[in-house]
Structure formats: structure tokens, C-alpha cells
Amino acid sequence: MMNNDVIVAGYICLDLLPELYPADNGTPFEYVPGKLLEVGGTRAACGGAVPNTGLALHKLGHRPRLLGRVGVDAFGNIVSALVEGAGQGLSRSLINDEQLYTANTFIISPPGQDRMFLAHAGANRNFSSDDVLNAGFDDVRLLHFGYPPLLDHSFRDNGNDTKKMFQVAKSRNVTTSLDMCLPDPGAGSAKIDWNAWLDNVLPQVDVFLPSIDELVFMLGNDKLSHLADKLLQRGVAVVVIKLGSQGVYVKITDNPKRLAQMGACAPVHLEQWQNMEFMVPCFEAKVKGTTGAGDCTIAGFLSGLLRGMSAADAGRFACAVGSCNVEAPDAYSGLMDFDATLKRLNSGWNMEDDCVDKKIWRKTNAGVYARSG
Ligand SMILES: Nc1ncnc2c1ncn2[C@@H]1O[C@H](COP(=O)(O)OP(=O)(O)OP(=O)(O)O)[C@@H](O)[C@H]1O
Numbered sequence: 001m002m003n004n005d006v007i008v009a010g011y012i013c014l015d016l017l018p019e020l021y022p023a024d025n026g027t028p029f030e031y032v033p034g035k036l037l038e039v040g041g042t043r044a045a046c047g048g049a050v051p052n053t054g055l056a057l058h059k060l061g062h063r064p065r066l067l068g069r070v071g072v073d074a075f076g077n078i079v080s081a082l083v084e085g086a087g088q089g090l091s092r093s094l095i096n097d098e099q100l101y102t103a104n105t106f107i108i109s110p111p112g113q114d115r116m117f118l119a120h121a122g123a124n125r126n127f128s129s130d131d132v133l134n135a136g137f138d139d140v141r142l143l144h145f146g147y148p149p150l151l152d153h154s155f156r157d158n159g160n161d162t163k164k165m166f167q168v169a170k171s172r173n174v175t176t177s178l179d180m181c182l183p184d185p186g187a188g189s190a191k192i193d194w195n196a197w198l199d200n201v202l203p204q205v206d207v208f209l210p211s212i213d214e215l216v217f218m219l220g221n222d223k224l225s226h227l228a229d230k231l232l233q234r235g236v237a238v239v240v241i242k243l244g245s246q247g248v249y250v251k252i253t254d255n256p257k258r259l260a261q262m263g264a265c266a267p268v269h270l271e272q273w274q275n276m277e278f279m280v281p282c283f284e285a286k287v288k289g290t291t292g293a294g295d296c297t298i299a300g301f302l303s304g305l306l307r308g309m310s311a312a313d314a315g316r317f318a319c320a321v322g323s324c325n326v327e328a329p330d331a332y333s334g335l336m337d338f339d340a341t342l343k344r345l346n347s348g349w350n351m352e353d354d355c356v357d358k359k360i361w362r363k364t365n366a367g368v369y370a371r372s373g
């Protein structure tokens with residue numbers, strides 16, 4: 001068996017989606033105590049950064065090791081079977097937690113109404129840096145970590161456990177990347193000082209790929225370039241901000257030494273990365289659902305990085321994978337393998353660039369939008 005080239009660690013859960021029918025008389029769905037409501041079949045799918053980004057990387061031709069905790073219970077068996085179904089051996093590194101349930105999210109999504117989530121973090125509460133460090137880094141070039149706001153050990157204590165995990169990875173020449181999520185507004189993680197957490201952890205993060213909503217929650221509302229500067233000043237080398245249906249914004253350090261310190265995935269051609277700032281709009285897609293779109297966009301960018309692409313090509317590839325994702329309702333079925341995705345990208349796939357202010361941004365020969373001034 002070939003060794004893993006990338007670790008994807010952090011949050012994993014089982015999503016359960018009962019199909020709800022539209023009400024006959026058009027009345028909105030409501031919870032009525034004592035009433036039986038007939039529903040359609042329930043779809044089960046893996047959720048969280050580990051399966052979403054991990055399985056996308058596998059689809060794109062990489063050899064990920066998926067490190068996340070599942071309970072020793074029926075839902076844990078389903079998660080393992082779904083992961084294994086995407087590729088033989090992929091479930092091997094999942095960690096069985098003897099104490100807690102498998103995390104699960106019931107997604108109550110009535111037609112025409114906003115959805116509600118009933119979420120239980122379960123075994124993720126026991127995830128810690130030891131789960132990654134015990135597995136080792138042989139041949140691993142990249143460590144991607146997702147959703148610290150849902151992982152107790154990762155958000156507590158100013159992020160010291162997360163910092164330690166990234167520090168050890170970097171000492172082994174492994175490139176590090178980080179994805180966020182929004183904390184549950186009622187949970188403990190919503191009340192911690194995220195500024196201090198970012199101060200502590202980001203110096204160890206080479207590539208940071210949050211969404212704009214998460215950044216605004218943690219740093220306050222500001223211009224994209226100012227938010228990115230706040231992250232670069234904390235020591236991140238490459239900032240990728242996901243903008244939902246507007247694609248991604250990328251800003252990269254002007255410091256060549258910092259780029260060289262990225263470890264195994266450090267860019268070989270510095271001039272293709274250093275001091276870059278650009279936008280990549282989404283590619284045209286018939287949207288069937290955005291589940292896992294952010295995680296798949298990240299997988300696209302990381303695949304570009306692992307393959308030594310230029311920053312512009314990695315950004316375009318990220319949006320290409322994101323746009324494939326939204327063409328299917330789930331996180332996985334819309335994705336294509338690396339060659340097919342690249343072929344689609346290179347055969348005149350139109351960008352949805354109406355959202356780009358052409359007074360500020362102009363399209364470059366590399367196919368991204370850079371500042372015109
Ligand atoms: N309508 C769309 N058409 C094409 N691509 C899209 C569309 N909506 C989202 N995407 C892709 O998905 C990414 C999702 O970005 P978003 O800002 O929603 O991240 P996120 O909040 O982390 O998402 P997620 O909820 O999946 O974690 C975008 O950067 C883009 O590449």
C-alpha cells in the first residue's frame with residue numbers, strides 16, 4: 001500500500017436528512033406535539049471537514065489519511081461504511097471512541113423554509129492533537145485541520161493543543177492548513193476570545209482558508225484586504241477567503257522567507273505566489289445544493305498546492321471543484337477526478353464574474369482578477 005501524502009484531521013459526523021413533503025394546504029411546517037407526520041426516506045451522508053475535504057482529495061487523486069473520532073455504535077458503523085465506500089482503506093485510520101456517541105446532525109429541511117439542524121458533537125469532544133501526533137507523519141506533505149470551533153480540545157485553552165499539533169507538523173517539514181466553521185451561538189466556543197486564539201495558532205498555519213462569515217465573526221467587519229492583512233500579520237503565508245457564490249479571494253505574503261518556511265509544499269516558483277492578491281469568481285453551475293461546497297473548494301486549492309501549481313491556477317482549480325460540488329445536492333457526487341476537472345476548466349468554462357467590480361479588478365492572462373491599479 002502506498003503511504004499517505006496528506007492528513008485530513010478534525011470534525012466528522014453523520015448527517016441524516018429525512019425528506020419532508022410540502023404541506024397540502026401550504027401551511028408552514030411546524031412541530032406539533034403528539035402528531036404523527038409522514039415523511040419520505042431518510043438519506044444518510046458523512047459530514048464535517050474530515051470526510052468532505054478528505055474524500056474530495058481522494059477523488060482528486062491524493063492519498064489522504066482521515067483522522068477523526070467516531071463512537072462504537074450503529075452510526076459509527078454507517079460513517080465507516082460510507083467512507084470506505086468512497087475508497088478502499090479510507091476508513092482504516094478513523095479512531096474508535098469508546099466513551100462517546102458518533103456525532104450526528106438531523107437536518108430538518110421543510111420545502112420552501114429555512115433548515116434547522118439538531119447537532120450532537122459526540123466523539124469529536126475527545127479529539128485532540130494526540131490523535132494526529134500518534135499516527136505520525138511518514139511521507140506526509142500536508143496536514144489539513146478542520147472545524148476547531150466544534151472540537152473542545154482545539155478551541156479551549158487559547159488553542160494551545162492546536163498550536164502544538166501544528167508545531168510538531170512543521171518541525172517535520174509538513175505544510176499546515178486550517179479551515180474554520182461558525183460556532184453554535186449558544187455554545188461555549190462562541191464566547192471564547194477568537195482574536196487571542198488566532199494570535200496563538202496562526203503563526204503555525206501556512207494556508208488559512210476560512211469563509212468570510214467566519215472571519216467577520218472572529219475579527220469584525222472590514223474590507224477583504226484588511227481582514228487578509230490581519231491574518232498575514234499573524235504569520236499566515238497564504239490566505240484564501242471563501243465568498244460563497246462569489247468564489248474566493250486570495251492574498252499571499254510578500255515575504256519570500258515565510259513562503260520558503262511552508263515546508264514540503266512550499267512553492268518552487270516563488271514569483272507565482274509571492275505578494276499575490278486576486279479574486280476567482282465561481283464557474284457557471286446549475287446549483288442543486290451547497291452542502292460541503294466550502295470543504296471541496298479547499299480540497300481543490302490544496303490539490304493545486306500539492307501538485308505545484310501557481311497560486312492563480314490553484315485558485316481557479318479550487319473554484320472549479322467548488323462549482324462541481326454544487327451541481328449535486330450532496331458533498332461528493334458532483335466531483336470529478338483531477339484530469340476531468342482540469343479538462344473542463346481548460347475547455348472554456350465560463351466564470352460568473354458579474355459580482356466582480358471591474359473598476360477595481362481586471363482579468364489577467366492567468367485567468368484570475370487582480371487589482372487594476
Ligand atoms: N452558486 C455557486 N456556484 C458555484 N460555486 C459555488 C456556489 N456557491 C458556493 N460555491 C463554491 O463553494 C465555496 C463555498 O464557499 P462558502 O463561503 O459558502 O464556504 P463555507 O461557508 O465554508 O461553505 P461550507 O458551508 O460548505 O463549509 C465558494 O468559495 C465557491 O467556490
Ligand SMILES: [Mg+2]
Binds near residue numbers: 211294
Ligand atoms: Mg466551511
